Amino acid sequence: MTTAGDASAIHAPAGQADAARVLHAVKVYGRGDTEVRALDGVSVGFPAGRFTAVMGPSGSGKSTLLHCAAGLDTLTSGSAFVGGTDLSTLDDRRLTLLRRDRVGFVFQAFNLLPTLTVAENITLPLDLAGRTPDRDRFDRLVDTVGLRDRLHHRPGELSGGQQQRVAVARAFAGDPDVVFADEPTGNLDSRSGEEVLRLLGRTVRETGRTVVMVTHDPVAAGHADEVVFLADGRLVDRMAAPTADRVLDRMKAFEPPAGDRASAGPGTGATRGATR
Numbered sequence: 459m460t461t462a463g464d465a466s467a468i469h470a471p472a473g474q475a476d477a478a479r480v481l482h483a484v485k486v487y488g489r490g491d492t493e494v495r496a497l498d499g500v501s502v503g504f505p506a507g508r509f510t511a512v513m514g515p516s517g518s519g520k521s522t523l524l525h526c527a528a529g530l531d532t533l534t535s536g537s538a539f540v541g542g543t544d545l546s547t548l549d550d551r552r553l554t555l556l557r558r559d560r561v562g563f564v565f566q567a568f569n570l571l572p573t574l575t576v577a578e579n580i581t582l583p584l585d586l587a588g589r590t591p592d593r594d595r596f597d598r599l600v601d602t603v604g605l606r607d608r609l610h611h612r613p614g615e616l617s618g619g620q621q622q623r624v625a626v627a628r629a630f631a632g633d634p635d636v637v638f639a640d641e642p643t644g645n646l647d648s649r650s651g652e653e654v655l656r657l658l659g660r661t662v663r664e665t666g667r668t669v670v671m672v673t674h675d676p677v678a679a680g681h682a683d684e685v686v687f688l689a690d691g692r693l694v695d696r697m698a699a700p701t702a703d704r705v706l707d708r709m710k711a712f713e714p715p716a717g718d719r720a721s722a723g724p725g726t727g728a729t730r731g732a733t734r
């Protein structure tokens with residue numbers, strides 16, 4: 459295992475194509491006194507057919523990395539690729555099309571359309587693209603997420619866990635290159651969260667899809683094939699075959715020394731993750 463500060467030695471396993479990656483990614487918010495360097499030269503690939511979790515303390519740049527890798531935000535410098543496509547070469551229209559056709563999203567807040575049924579929410583990306591959903595594929599997806607008896611319900615009639623499973627089905631409906639999930643279990647109780655995590659893991663393993671998930675929670679990260687760790691906007695480690703305990707141990711290294719903890723205040727990522 460590599461150590462913090464030795465970022466040059468952190469590589470993905472050799473020989474695997476990346477579904478998405480960023481190279482020398484820098485993201486600066488604000489300027490002058492208020493400048494924040496949210497990403498400070500991150501190079502990381504997310505291998506195709508794998509479930510990768512992104513972890514790190516609060517403010518380490520996880521969401522920024524996810525948003526820039528997914529084309530929801532632009533880098534200050536460096537490059538972001540989905541498959542072989544360099545996002546910086548796309549104009550707004552082509553970027554919108556790439557997000558619609560090649561990327562799936564799952565957000566903490568579900569983001570379902572309340573007036574549409576479950577079935578309509580799932581096929582929405584395809585409908586927007588003018589594509590006809592493949593019936594068999596749709597059926598398999600509905601069975602995988604366990605929502606067959608809820609297809610004609612509206613999101614408001616579902617539990618949070620069920621709503622997030624709809625969001626997962628929607629994210630995979632268009633057969634995207636990669637699904638980006640930002641704290642997908644953040645609004646769920648631990649049992650519903652566990653179901654969503656198992657669903658993500660199963661979908662990756664059974665269909666060869668790719669998932670990149672930001673989380674604070676070592677238990678959530680333990681469902682991934684690999685965890686990448688950020689600290690202060692830099693990639694500091696990768697862990698293959700993670701378990702919740704190993705991830706928690708690694709996160710403890712980010713906590714301030716005991717003497718500094720009182721002044722650090724509540725809510726570092728490590729602390730929050732450990733207590734969920």
Ligand SMILES: Nc1ncnc2c1ncn2[C@@H]1O[C@H](COP(=O)(O)OP(=O)(O)OP(=O)(O)O)[C@@H](O)[C@H]1O
Pocket residue numbers: 487488494495496514515516517518519520521522523674727
């Ligand atoms: N729109 C913005 N304007 C200014 N600063 C921002 C903006 N978005 C993020 N930041 C800053 O960039 C840094 C990284 O933020 P980011 O949300 O990526 O971290 P994170 O690791 O996802 O944090 P958390 O775990 O708390 O969600 C933080 O210091 C944050 O305050």
